[in-house]
Amino acid sequence: MLDIKWIRAYPKLFDQGLRLRGLDPKSEELLELDSAHRKSLSKFQEIRGKRNSIAKEIARYKQDGKDTVDLVQESSALSEQECILERQTQKLSDQLRKFLESFPNMLDEHVPVGASEADNVILKKWGNPRDFLEFSPKDHEDLGANLGMDFVQASKMSGARFVILAKELAQLERALSCWMLDMNTQRLGCLEVHTPCLVKEDSVFGAGQLPKLEQDLFKTTDGRYLIATGEVTLLNLVRETILDFKNLPLKFTAYTPCFRSEAGAAGKDTKGMIRMHQFEKVELLGVCDPKDSQELHLSFLEQEEFLMQTLGLPYRVVALCSSDVGWTSQRTYDIEVWLPGQSCYREISSCSNCGAYQSRRTDTRYRTKDGELEYPYTLNGSALPTGRTLVAILENYQNSDGSVTIPEVLRPYMGGKKSLTPSDHRAIYNV
Incomplete structure (x- = not known):
């Protein structure tokens, strides 16, 4: 606010x-x-x-x-x-x-001016898209059908935009979450927390998702909301508190399910796992002195790039233009991963500086060196969504026989397995 x-x-x-x-x-x-x-x-x-x-x-x-x-x-x-x-x-x-x-956050002066996402600015690229010389790459939905990715039973169970992961694919999703949390705690010094995924209206309002994003949220009969991102619960860890400048910055990470109705995305990305009603994500959230916010923002971005590079996934970093920056953010960087099955870059992660916008809404303050009460800045980033990362691994590491090589860094979390082996998709649960 x-x-x-x-x-x-x-x-x-x-x-x-x-x-x-x-x-x-x-x-x-x-x-x-x-x-x-x-x-x-x-x-x-x-x-x-x-x-x-x-x-x-x-x-x-x-x-x-x-x-x-x-x-x-x-x-x-x-x-x-x-x-x-x-x-x-x-x-x-x-x-x-x-x-x-009802007003959005004011934009940082360095945000590029633009009328649409076409005006976003590519800041850097890392990695070269793989040359598929021996076969044509498949998209993740075609690959996943024989690896334990089941949209048919998920649809019978829950409707469209849901998926079931089974067998080694479920294990890979779990491996990703464990590895990302380890990296965020060990490398970035984050405090790992496990939070509720059902919250009161005030908590969603504090994150800036109400009233603007009401249509994209799932609301329960008792007036609570399913979180659309772990940012909501991590932010509310410090709501209505007075922090000490000596303890700043605070850095949190969590692995949470996320729920989005995607009301504004009818007909968009209906194929595969790109845009789901339920997905899982490892989130970063920071609370800091305003003067330290740019440094913390860049450290979150660097952490996201580290995860992408360690997984060996080609990507590019994009500065969002004025019309594409989210409602609560002052400045946002996106990371877009190369998906050979779609032959394009797709967003996989964002990293935003929200200034004092959220701390005002949650009444979060800190006491300065001079004893004054001020509003801290909050920052958030996806590091990373396990679903879209799984998609990127399947498409970038696929082999001609339908198997998928597991990135080396994840193998210790997979019991030493080196690849996902395809099998008859009709026998996913009959093993």
């Missing part, structure tokens, strides 16, 4: 920030509402002050045996005004709060 004091001081910058995201300027409308709220609040406080003064005067009159009829009548009239102003002020306060909650 944005700071109304900053908007009062820099209304033109606020409108400029909205325009960069393709939105209409709103400073005039917002500041009119803010002014009305402040005037109403000031009048309410003035009336309450007068009534409190009269109450004290009435007490003195009674103590001195004086007549209090006129004062009581004046106090009664002021009380009626106070009640009216209190309701009016609260209504304006609610309207102002909801208006502020």
